Amino acid sequence: MRVTVLGGSGFIGPRVMRRLVEHGHDVYCMDINPSAAALDPLRDQVEITHGDVTLMDDVVEALSASKPDRVLNLAYALGASEADPHPQVRLNILGMDNCFEAARILAIRRVIYASSLAVYGPQRLHGDRAVTEDDLCLGRGIYAVSKIFNEHQAEWYNRAYDMAITGVRPANITGPDKQRGSMNHVQCQVLPARGEPVTFPHADAMTLPLHVEDIAEVFVRVTLAEQTAHAIYNSGGHATSLRDLAEIVHRYLPDAEINFEQETGGYEGSGLHRMDNSRLVEEFEVEYAPFEQRVLETINAVRSAAGQPPLG
Ligand SMILES: NC(=O)c1ccc[n+]([C@@H]2O[C@H](COP(=O)([O-])OP(=O)(O)OC[C@H]3O[C@@H](n4cnc5c(N)ncnc54)[C@H](O)[C@@H]3O)[C@@H](O)[C@H]2O)c1
Structure with a gap:
Protein backbone atom coordinates (compact mmCIF):
# COMPACT_ATOMS: atom_id res chain seq x y z
CA MET A 1 0.00 0.00 0.00
CA ARG A 2 1.14 3.57 -0.64
CA VAL A 3 0.74 6.01 2.25
CA THR A 4 1.38 9.75 2.14
CA VAL A 5 2.04 11.36 5.50
CA LEU A 6 1.56 15.13 5.72
CA GLY A 7 3.40 16.64 8.68
CA GLY A 8 5.52 13.52 9.12
CA SER A 9 8.69 15.21 10.45
CA GLY A 10 7.51 15.78 14.00
CA PHE A 11 7.23 13.68 17.14
CA ILE A 12 4.71 11.05 16.02
CA GLY A 13 5.21 11.01 12.24
CA PRO A 14 8.66 9.36 11.99
CA ARG A 15 7.52 6.49 14.23
CA VAL A 16 4.42 5.92 12.11
CA MET A 17 6.47 5.98 8.91
CA ARG A 18 9.14 3.64 10.34
CA ARG A 19 6.44 1.09 11.18
CA LEU A 20 4.81 1.41 7.76
CA VAL A 21 8.17 0.87 6.06
CA GLU A 22 8.85 -2.16 8.29
CA HIS A 23 5.50 -3.60 7.18
CA GLY A 24 6.60 -3.23 3.54
CA HIS A 25 4.50 -0.22 2.58
CA ASP A 26 5.56 2.62 0.27
CA VAL A 27 5.73 5.84 2.24
CA TYR A 28 5.88 9.43 1.02
CA CYS A 29 6.24 12.37 3.40
CA MET A 30 5.49 16.05 2.87
CA ASP A 31 6.44 18.48 5.62
CA ILE A 32 7.32 22.14 5.91
CA ASN A 33 10.48 20.97 7.71
CA PRO A 34 11.83 18.10 5.60
CA SER A 35 15.35 18.43 7.01
CA ALA A 36 14.32 17.39 10.54
CA ALA A 37 16.91 15.10 12.12
CA ALA A 38 14.13 12.69 13.17
CA LEU A 39 13.77 11.76 9.49
CA ASP A 40 17.45 10.87 9.00
CA PRO A 41 17.06 7.11 9.63
CA LEU A 42 14.23 7.02 7.06
CA ARG A 43 15.79 9.00 4.21
CA ASP A 44 16.71 5.93 2.17
CA GLN A 45 13.29 4.35 2.54
CA VAL A 46 10.83 7.26 2.43
CA GLU A 47 10.40 9.87 -0.28
CA ILE A 48 10.54 13.18 1.61
CA THR A 49 9.48 16.50 0.12
CA HIS A 50 9.03 20.06 1.26
CA GLY A 51 5.46 21.35 1.24
CA ASP A 52 3.04 23.48 3.18
CA VAL A 53 -0.42 22.08 3.96
CA THR A 54 -1.84 25.60 4.10
CA LEU A 55 -1.14 25.88 0.36
CA MET A 56 -3.62 23.88 -1.69
CA ASP A 57 -1.21 23.63 -4.63
CA ASP A 58 1.43 21.98 -2.41
CA VAL A 59 -1.01 19.40 -1.12
CA VAL A 60 -2.41 18.62 -4.58
CA GLU A 61 1.12 18.35 -5.95
CA ALA A 62 2.22 16.00 -3.18
CA LEU A 63 -0.80 13.74 -3.57
CA SER A 64 -0.60 13.81 -7.38
CA ALA A 65 3.06 12.86 -7.26
CA SER A 66 2.68 10.14 -4.65
CA LYS A 67 -0.70 8.69 -5.75
CA PRO A 68 -1.40 7.21 -2.32
CA ASP A 69 -4.01 4.72 -1.20
CA ARG A 70 -4.07 6.52 2.14
CA VAL A 71 -3.35 10.04 3.35
CA LEU A 72 -2.42 10.64 6.99
CA ASN A 73 -2.42 14.27 8.12
CA LEU A 74 -0.33 15.04 11.22
CA ALA A 75 0.54 18.66 10.33
CA TYR A 76 -0.68 20.91 13.14
CA ALA A 77 0.17 23.78 15.48
CA LEU A 78 1.00 22.34 18.91
CA GLY A 79 1.78 24.41 21.96
CA ALA A 80 1.24 27.72 20.13
CA SER A 81 0.23 30.89 21.94
CA GLU A 82 -3.42 31.93 22.02
CA ALA A 83 -2.10 35.46 21.42
CA ASP A 84 -1.39 34.64 17.79
CA PRO A 85 -4.48 32.95 16.33
CA HIS A 86 -4.10 33.56 12.58
CA PRO A 87 -1.29 31.12 11.73
CA GLN A 88 -2.93 28.45 13.87
CA VAL A 89 -6.30 28.83 12.18
CA ARG A 90 -4.59 28.66 8.78
CA LEU A 91 -2.67 25.50 9.64
CA ASN A 92 -5.28 23.72 11.71
CA ILE A 93 -8.45 24.54 9.78
CA LEU A 94 -7.40 25.50 6.25
CA GLY A 95 -4.56 22.95 6.29
CA MET A 96 -6.96 20.16 7.23
CA ASP A 97 -9.47 21.32 4.63
CA ASN A 98 -6.77 21.30 1.94
CA LEU A 106 -7.81 13.08 -6.64
CA ALA A 107 -10.35 10.36 -5.71
CA ILE A 108 -8.48 9.21 -2.60
CA ARG A 109 -11.28 8.08 -0.29
CA ARG A 110 -9.32 7.16 2.82
CA VAL A 111 -7.84 10.01 4.87
CA ILE A 112 -6.75 9.67 8.48
CA TYR A 113 -6.06 12.61 10.76
CA ALA A 114 -5.17 13.35 14.38
CA SER A 115 -7.77 14.93 16.60
CA SER A 116 -7.01 15.12 20.35
CA LEU A 117 -8.27 14.45 23.85
CA ALA A 118 -8.35 18.26 24.07
CA VAL A 119 -11.77 18.18 22.37
CA TYR A 120 -13.32 17.10 25.69
CA GLY A 121 -12.02 19.96 27.82
CA PRO A 122 -11.03 19.40 31.45
CA GLN A 123 -12.11 16.29 33.33
CA ARG A 124 -14.23 18.23 35.83
CA LEU A 125 -16.71 19.14 33.08
CA HIS A 126 -17.50 15.44 32.62
CA GLY A 127 -17.51 14.32 36.24
CA ASP A 128 -15.36 11.53 37.63
CA ARG A 129 -15.96 9.00 34.88
CA ALA A 130 -14.44 7.81 31.64
CA VAL A 131 -15.58 9.74 28.57
CA THR A 132 -16.54 7.95 25.39
CA GLU A 133 -16.57 9.26 21.83
CA ASP A 134 -20.29 10.05 22.30
CA ASP A 135 -19.62 12.55 25.09
CA LEU A 136 -19.91 16.25 24.46
CA CYS A 137 -16.86 18.11 23.16
CA LEU A 138 -16.44 20.92 25.71
CA GLY A 139 -12.88 22.00 24.93
CA ARG A 140 -12.03 25.70 24.64
CA GLY A 141 -9.01 27.45 23.21
CA ILE A 142 -7.72 27.50 19.65
CA TYR A 143 -6.20 24.02 19.67
CA ALA A 144 -9.25 22.24 21.14
CA VAL A 145 -11.77 24.15 19.05
CA SER A 146 -9.71 23.55 15.89
CA LYS A 147 -9.79 19.81 16.60
CA ILE A 148 -13.55 19.95 17.17
CA PHE A 149 -13.96 21.84 13.90
CA ASN A 150 -11.74 19.29 12.10
CA GLU A 151 -14.07 16.53 13.24
CA HIS A 152 -17.00 18.43 11.70
CA GLN A 153 -15.00 18.97 8.50
CA ALA A 154 -14.39 15.22 8.27
CA GLU A 155 -18.05 14.48 8.89
CA TRP A 156 -19.11 16.89 6.13
CA TYR A 157 -16.68 15.34 3.63
CA ASN A 158 -17.74 11.82 4.57
CA ARG A 159 -21.39 12.69 4.10
CA ALA A 160 -21.17 14.93 1.05
CA TYR A 161 -18.62 12.93 -0.95
CA ASP A 162 -18.87 9.42 0.49
CA MET A 163 -15.29 9.63 1.70
CA ALA A 164 -13.90 7.41 4.45
CA ILE A 165 -12.12 9.90 6.71
CA THR A 166 -11.19 8.67 10.19
CA GLY A 167 -9.87 10.62 13.16
CA VAL A 168 -8.04 9.47 16.27
CA ARG A 169 -8.14 11.42 19.52
CA PRO A 170 -4.70 10.78 21.04
CA ALA A 171 -4.22 11.28 24.77
CA ASN A 172 -1.10 13.03 26.20
CA ILE A 173 1.54 11.48 24.00
CA THR A 174 4.80 10.97 25.82
CA GLY A 175 8.35 10.05 24.88
CA PRO A 176 11.98 11.10 25.17
CA ASP A 177 12.08 13.65 22.33
CA LYS A 178 8.72 15.40 22.75
CA GLN A 179 9.13 19.19 22.37
CA ARG A 180 5.59 20.61 22.17
CA GLY A 181 2.12 20.14 23.64
CA SER A 182 1.49 18.65 27.09
CA MET A 183 4.91 18.44 28.73
CA ASN A 184 4.62 17.75 32.48
CA HIS A 185 4.64 13.94 32.06
CA VAL A 186 7.61 14.26 29.69
CA GLN A 187 9.60 16.49 32.06
CA CYS A 188 8.86 14.10 34.95
CA GLN A 189 10.74 11.36 33.07
CA VAL A 190 13.25 13.15 30.87
CA LEU A 191 14.75 15.69 33.29
CA PRO A 192 15.51 13.10 36.02
CA ALA A 193 16.95 10.81 33.32
CA ARG A 194 19.37 13.65 32.49
CA GLY A 195 20.18 14.07 36.19
CA GLU A 196 18.33 17.40 36.35
CA PRO A 197 15.87 18.41 39.08
CA VAL A 198 12.26 19.19 38.23
CA THR A 199 9.48 20.91 40.17
CA PHE A 200 5.75 20.79 39.55
CA PRO A 201 3.05 22.88 41.26
CA HIS A 202 0.83 20.00 42.45
CA ALA A 203 1.42 16.32 43.17
CA ASP A 204 -2.20 15.31 42.54
CA ALA A 205 -2.42 16.82 39.04
CA MET A 206 -3.57 14.06 36.72
CA THR A 207 -2.39 13.29 33.21
CA LEU A 208 -3.15 10.63 30.61
CA PRO A 209 0.16 9.68 29.02
CA LEU A 210 0.44 7.23 26.16
CA HIS A 211 3.86 6.37 24.76
CA VAL A 212 4.58 7.68 21.28
CA GLU A 213 5.34 4.16 19.98
CA ASP A 214 1.88 3.05 21.11
CA ILE A 215 0.06 5.89 19.34
CA ALA A 216 2.22 5.29 16.26
CA GLU A 217 0.92 1.73 16.12
CA VAL A 218 -2.66 3.01 16.50
CA PHE A 219 -2.18 5.34 13.53
CA VAL A 220 -0.70 2.50 11.48
CA ARG A 221 -3.64 0.17 12.14
CA VAL A 222 -6.28 2.82 11.53
CA THR A 223 -4.49 4.03 8.39
CA LEU A 224 -4.16 0.58 6.87
CA ALA A 225 -7.80 -0.37 7.52
CA GLU A 226 -9.93 -0.55 4.37
CA GLN A 227 -12.65 1.25 6.28
CA THR A 228 -13.52 1.89 9.91
CA ALA A 229 -16.76 1.28 11.79
CA HIS A 230 -16.66 4.77 13.27
CA ALA A 231 -15.41 8.19 12.19
CA ILE A 232 -13.56 8.91 15.45
CA TYR A 233 -11.65 6.89 18.08
CA ASN A 234 -10.32 7.63 21.56
CA SER A 235 -6.77 6.39 22.03
CA GLY A 236 -7.01 5.92 25.78
CA GLY A 237 -3.83 6.01 27.85
CA HIS A 238 -2.46 5.42 31.34
CA ALA A 239 -4.17 7.74 33.83
CA THR A 240 -1.69 8.79 36.47
CA SER A 241 -1.05 11.59 38.93
CA LEU A 242 2.35 13.26 38.75
CA ARG A 243 3.01 11.85 42.22
CA ASP A 244 2.48 8.29 40.93
CA LEU A 245 4.54 8.96 37.82
CA ALA A 246 7.34 10.30 40.02
CA GLU A 247 7.15 7.10 42.06
CA ILE A 248 7.65 4.99 38.92
CA VAL A 249 10.61 7.15 37.91
CA HIS A 250 12.09 6.77 41.40
CA ARG A 251 12.01 2.97 41.01
CA TYR A 252 14.55 3.30 38.20
CA LEU A 253 16.27 6.49 39.36
CA PRO A 254 16.15 6.47 43.20
CA ASP A 255 18.07 9.76 43.38
CA ALA A 256 15.76 11.63 40.99
CA GLU A 257 14.95 15.11 42.27
CA ILE A 258 11.23 15.44 41.51
CA ASN A 259 9.66 18.11 43.71
CA PHE A 260 6.15 19.43 44.23
CA GLU A 261 5.40 22.94 45.45
CA GLN A 262 2.32 21.46 47.11
CA GLU A 263 2.09 17.83 48.16
CA THR A 264 -1.68 17.83 47.66
CA GLY A 265 -4.04 19.51 45.24
CA GLY A 266 -4.18 19.88 41.51
CA TYR A 267 -6.70 17.11 40.89
CA GLU A 268 -9.63 19.48 40.29
CA GLY A 269 -7.82 21.45 37.62
CA SER A 270 -6.54 18.40 35.76
CA GLY A 271 -7.04 17.86 32.08
CA LEU A 272 -9.06 14.95 30.81
CA HIS A 273 -7.60 11.73 32.16
CA ARG A 274 -10.42 9.20 32.12
CA MET A 275 -10.91 8.12 28.53
CA ASP A 276 -12.74 5.03 27.38
CA ASN A 277 -10.99 3.44 24.40
CA SER A 278 -13.05 0.25 24.07
CA ARG A 279 -14.14 1.22 20.54
CA LEU A 280 -10.50 1.29 19.38
CA VAL A 281 -9.45 -1.78 21.37
CA GLU A 282 -12.29 -3.95 20.08
CA GLU A 283 -12.00 -2.97 16.43
CA PHE A 284 -8.23 -2.75 16.11
CA GLU A 285 -7.14 -5.21 18.84
CA VAL A 286 -4.83 -2.59 20.26
CA GLU A 287 -2.80 -3.61 23.31
CA TYR A 288 -0.47 -1.07 24.88
CA ALA A 289 2.83 -1.97 26.50
CA PRO A 290 2.82 -1.71 30.32
CA PHE A 291 3.33 1.90 31.31
CA GLU A 292 6.25 1.18 33.64
CA GLN A 293 8.07 -0.47 30.75
CA ARG A 294 7.46 2.61 28.61
CA VAL A 295 8.79 4.88 31.37
CA LEU A 296 11.95 2.78 31.51
CA GLU A 297 12.29 2.98 27.72
CA THR A 298 11.98 6.76 27.85
CA ILE A 299 14.61 7.02 30.59
CA ASN A 300 16.93 4.69 28.68
CA ALA A 301 16.48 6.60 25.43
CA VAL A 302 17.59 9.78 27.22
CA ARG A 303 20.53 7.93 28.80
CA SER A 304 21.53 6.43 25.49
CA ALA A 305 21.55 9.88 23.84
CA ALA A 306 23.91 11.02 26.63
CA GLY A 307 26.19 7.99 26.14
CA GLN A 308 25.08 6.30 29.39
CA PRO A 309 24.33 2.58 29.73
CA PRO A 310 20.71 1.42 30.01
CA LEU A 311 19.00 0.74 33.34
CA GLY A 312 16.78 -2.20 34.17
N1 LIG B 1 1.92 14.95 20.76
C1 LIG B 1 0.79 14.87 21.45
O1 LIG B 1 0.79 14.76 22.69
C2 LIG B 1 -0.53 14.86 20.73
C3 LIG B 1 -1.69 14.64 21.49
C4 LIG B 1 -2.92 14.69 20.84
C5 LIG B 1 -2.97 14.93 19.47
N2 LIG B 1 -1.83 15.12 18.77
C6 LIG B 1 -1.91 15.42 17.34
O2 LIG B 1 -1.10 14.52 16.59
C7 LIG B 1 -0.58 15.19 15.44
C8 LIG B 1 0.93 15.03 15.39
O3 LIG B 1 1.48 15.51 16.61
P1 LIG B 1 3.03 15.61 16.87
O4 LIG B 1 3.23 15.51 18.33
O5 LIG B 1 3.78 14.71 15.95
O6 LIG B 1 3.27 17.14 16.44
P2 LIG B 1 4.62 17.85 15.94
O7 LIG B 1 4.45 19.30 16.19
O8 LIG B 1 5.82 17.17 16.49
O9 LIG B 1 4.57 17.56 14.37
C9 LIG B 1 3.77 18.34 13.52
C10 LIG B 1 4.45 18.34 12.17
O10 LIG B 1 3.71 19.23 11.30
C11 LIG B 1 4.65 19.92 10.50
N3 LIG B 1 4.04 21.15 9.99
C12 LIG B 1 3.77 22.28 10.69
N4 LIG B 1 3.24 23.19 9.86
C13 LIG B 1 3.17 22.61 8.64
C14 LIG B 1 2.72 23.06 7.38
N5 LIG B 1 2.22 24.30 7.21
N6 LIG B 1 2.79 22.22 6.34
C15 LIG B 1 3.32 20.97 6.49
N7 LIG B 1 3.76 20.51 7.67
C16 LIG B 1 3.69 21.32 8.72
C17 LIG B 1 5.81 20.20 11.45
O11 LIG B 1 6.99 20.52 10.73
C18 LIG B 1 5.89 18.88 12.19
O12 LIG B 1 6.74 17.97 11.53
C19 LIG B 1 -1.07 16.65 15.55
O13 LIG B 1 -2.25 16.80 14.82
C20 LIG B 1 -1.36 16.80 17.02
O14 LIG B 1 -2.32 17.81 17.28
C21 LIG B 1 -0.60 15.09 19.37
Missing part, protein backbone atom coordinates in the same frame (compact mmCIF):
# COMPACT_ATOMS: atom_id res chain seq x y z
CA CYS A 99 -5.96 17.69 2.83
CA PHE A 100 -9.58 16.58 2.60
CA GLU A 101 -10.30 18.58 -0.55
CA ALA A 102 -7.12 17.54 -2.38
CA ALA A 103 -7.86 13.90 -1.53
CA ARG A 104 -11.42 14.30 -2.83
CA ILE A 105 -10.29 15.90 -6.09
